[in-house]
Amino acid sequence: MKLSTKGRYGLRALIDLAKYSGQEPVSITSISDRQGISERYLEQLMAMLKKAGLVKSIRGAGGGYVLAKELEEISVGDVLRALEGSLEPVECSGLNPEEGCKAADSCVTKYVWQRINESINHTVDEMKLDQLVEESRKMGCQDFPGQTGCKN
Known part of the structure; x- marks a missing residue:
């Protein structure tokens, strides 16, 4: 399984939003400046996250984005599925009887x-946004949680 920039950048943007929103909405521009992600791309990602019910947009002066749920309620899996779709590295019709795989009865690889x-779903669903924000703060990565070895 290989994640696209949608998943990687979207998760970084959501961590940034979680760290900086507090009681105020966070603008796309401020996330863009801190994360080094284009505003246009962030707008697309935020639209997908909004559609999935993970963020809300606030219009007008001082507007921006806020989380739609509590930090501890948002899993990495929620974010990645909203941006990437299914996280399954292999689509196996043998796992779904209604899909009619001819080899399903004798295929052992479907269990693999x-x-x-x-395993993938368990791992990403177990990790919550609040844990990532805390890890980011411990590392001193206030502005660039995606960078290796940052000590801002």
């Missing part, structure tokens, strides 16, 4: 794909 899928 099932275990991999379950």
